[in-house]
């Protein structure tokens with residue numbers, strides 16, 4: 001089953017909007033067939049494995065990480081048992097469930113699974129004070145990384161697993177990031193870069209706009225016929241007039257729109273304003289927080305601005321090491337709850 005899970009992971013970036021599924025066929029202690037699902041291949045992992053095994057599949061044992069689609073849940077087992085095939089379930093269940101939680105979330109709610117990722121200092125600051133120039137002014141735009149190369153490589157793996165990256169205009173104005181998947185791993189669809197920008201402050205000269213190639217979505221409160229909206233559209237960005245809630249873009253409407261576009265897995269990489277708003281709006285399922293062994297010394301850019309918000313303790317926490325940094329992973333919502 002561990003090998004079937006490893007095969008399923010090969011579908012990362014390639015299976016969405018379908019689940020990642022791996023399958024191994026074993027006969028007399030030998031692997032006689034294996035496969036995983038890729039959306040473009042159409043065949044499910046079991047079919048790929050059965051085709052590769054051919055006649056050797058007779059009398060063999062098939063290990064499959066299974067499709068967690070609740071619409072089909074249990075029906076396949078009944079049919080197999082009715083055909084006198086022995087069926088065992090629950091092998092490595094936790095691992096298989098975690099692997100496909102974005103699919104499980106989307107198939108149940110039609111909304112994407114949202115992971116909030118942040119990189120911060122030990123005192124919870126998302127940015128270091130910018131170094132002073134000789135003139136005494138702080139130098140602008142030069143990005144100072146908080147976390148190590150190892151952590152940043154992990155972020156690219158997370159982007160590879162995601163269908164969309166979500167950020168706020170504050171981050172674009174402060175850092176001018178590209179927000180691309182630079183993992184070098186294969187993916188079927190481009191990573192969709194989504195910016196929330198009510199007043200369309202996004203510059204046509206920003207790196208994200210300059211590199212847009214059918215992979216940029218801007219949610220705004222302005223009418224789509226406004227001159228700035230037109231300019232952004234001409235530069236290749238899709239602009240969407242978003243619903244408004246308490247004077248801000250309605251985050252529930254944003255995730256619903258992404259779900260309609262078959263976005264299963266969203267990585268939220270934003271500053272304190274949008275982090276706080278996303279937590280308050282309850283759209284975040286999981287936190288992935290990188291901590292670098294540094295102290296910022298001021299409190300200008302905290303992790304999240306969400307006054308009076310008290311979240312429940314994280315569930316299923318996990319701590320991982322990346323070079324000199326560590327990351328805390330934990331859940332705010334469990335997509336498999338009640339299932």
Ligand SMILES: NC(=O)c1ccc[n+]([C@@H]2O[C@H](COP(=O)([O-])OP(=O)(O)OC[C@H]3O[C@@H](n4cnc5c(N)ncnc54)[C@H](OP(=O)(O)O)[C@@H]3O)[C@@H](O)[C@H]2O)c1
Nearest residue numbers: 118119168169170171174196198249270271272273274277
């Ligand atoms: N270390 C990290 O992991 C990390 C990651 C990202 C950013 N940062 C840092 O964060 C700082 C920027 O923080 P920030 O708070 O200005 O940026 P932000 O949270 O990325 O963007 C905030 C802006 O998004 C817009 N927005 C649209 N809809 C919103 C909604 N529903 N709720 C909240 N905001 C919404 C608002 O501008 P409009 O009202 O104009 O729409 C708001 O001012 C920079 O110093 C950057 O380096 C750090």
